[in-house]
Amino acid sequence: MSSDHNLPVSHTTLADIAEAFSRTAEKYDAFAEDHPHLTRMRGKVYAHVATLIQPGARILELNCGTGADAVRLAQMGYRVHATDIAPGMLARLAEKATKLGLEDRITHQTCAFFQLEQVTGGLYDAVFSNLGGLNCVPDLASVTAHLPLILKPGGIAVWVLMPKVCLWELATLFTGQFRLAFRRFARGGALARLEGLRFPVYYFHPRQAQQAFGRDFVRIGLEGLSVITPTAESKNLARRWPRLYAGLAWLDDQLAPRWPWRGWGDFYILSMRYQPE
Numbered sequence: 001m002s003s004d005h006n007l008p009v010s011h012t013t014l015a016d017i018a019e020a021f022s023r024t025a026e027k028y029d030a031f032a033e034d035h036p037h038l039t040r041m042r043g044k045v046y047a048h049v050a051t052l053i054q055p056g057a058r059i060l061e062l063n064c065g066t067g068a069d070a071v072r073l074a075q076m077g078y079r080v081h082a083t084d085i086a087p088g089m090l091a092r093l094a095e096k097a098t099k100l101g102l103e104d105r106i107t108h109q110t111c112a113f114f115q116l117e118q119v120t121g122g123l124y125d126a127v128f129s130n131l132g133g134l135n136c137v138p139d140l141a142s143v144t145a146h147l148p149l150i151l152k153p154g155g156i157a158v159w160v161l162m163p164k165v166c167l168w169e170l171a172t173l174f175t176g177q178f179r180l181a182f183r184r185f186a187r188g189g190a191l192a193r194l195e196g197l198r199f200p201v202y203y204f205h206p207r208q209a210q211q212a213f214g215r216d217f218v219r220i221g222l223e224g225l226s227v228i229t230p231t232a233e234s235k236n237l238a239r240r241w242p243r244l245y246a247g248l249a250w251l252d253d254q255l256a257p258r259w260p261w262r263g264w265g266d267f268y269i270l271s272m273r274y275q276p277e
C-alpha cells in the first residue's frame with residue numbers, strides 16, 4: 001500500500017496533473033466531437049472489452065476523465081465505478097451520468113492510482129483504464145500492487161497504454177521533428193504540456209507492462225490501437241480524406257492483432273487475468 005512517503009509521483013506533480021486536466025475538461029470533450037478517428041479507436045476498445053467481460057459485470061474505471069467510456073460501458077450493460085484525480089473531469093462525468101439517466105449504473109470517486117485501497121464498492125470484476133492515463137506513472141507496479149485489494153480472483157484488467165514504438169511519430173523524423181519522433185524513447189519519460197502546466201509521461205513496451213502485473217496475472221489479450229492509422233491527436237485525416245483513411249483503417253484492422261504490430265501504435269490494449277495461486 002502507498003503511504004505519502006513512497007508515492008511514485010510527487011504531490012506537486014499530482015496536483016499539476018489534476019489542475020491541468022481540470023482546466024482542459026471542456027476542451028477535451030469538444031475535441032472529441034466530430035472526431036471519427038477517435039470514435040473508431042474507442043470502438044475498438046469497447047469491442048475488446050465486450051469479448052472479455054460479461055454484461056452486468058462491475059467495472060472499476062481508473063483515470064475516467066470526462067466519462068466518455070463510463071457512459072458507453074454503462075450503455076453496454078456494465079456497472080461502472082469511475083475514478084480520477086481531476087475534479088474538473090469528474091464534474092463532467094457526473095453531469096453526463098445525470099443527463100443520460102445513468103446514475104444507477106455509474107458512480108464516481110476522486111482517487112489517485114496509488115490510493116486504490118480507498119476505492120469503495122469492491123471487489124470488482126474488472127479494472128479498466130483507457131487512453132494512457134496510466135502513462136502518467138513511472139512505475140506501473142506501484143498501481144498493480146493494489147489490484148488484489150480491488151479485483152476478484154478471475155477478474156480482468158483491461159489497460160490501454162502508450163507504447164514506445166509509434167510508427168506515426170517515428171515518421172515525423174522525415175519532416176525533421178527529431179524530438180517528437182523519439183520522445184517515447186527518452187529515459188525518464190517525456191514532458192507533457194497542458195494548459196500551461198508540465199508533467200512527465202512515461203511509455204512502456206507491452207513486455208514491461210505485463211511484467212509489472214507479476215506472477216498472479218496471465219495475459220489474455222494484446223492488440224495495437226492505431227498502428228497504421230494516425231495518432232488520436234489527428235482529427236483531420238479521417239475527415240478530409242475518408243477513402244484514404246478507410247484504407248489505412250482496413251490495414252490497421254489486419255495488422256493490429258499480430259506480432260509485432262500488436263505492441264506498437266499510438267496505444268495498445270493489454271488484458272490480464274488475475275489468477276492468484
Ligand SMILES: C[S@@+](CC[C@H](N)C(=O)[O-])C[C@H]1O[C@@H](n2cnc3c(N)ncnc32)[C@H](O)[C@@H]1O
Pocket residue numbers: 014017018021062063064065066068069083084085086089111112113114129130131132133134136
Ligand atoms: C488522457 S486522459 C484519459 C481520460 C479517459 N480515460 C479517456 O479515455 O478519455 C488522462 C486522465 O488520467 C487522469 N490521471 C492522471 N494521473 C492520475 C492519477 N495519478 N490518478 C488518477 N487519475 C489520473 C487525469 O486526470 C486524466 O483525466
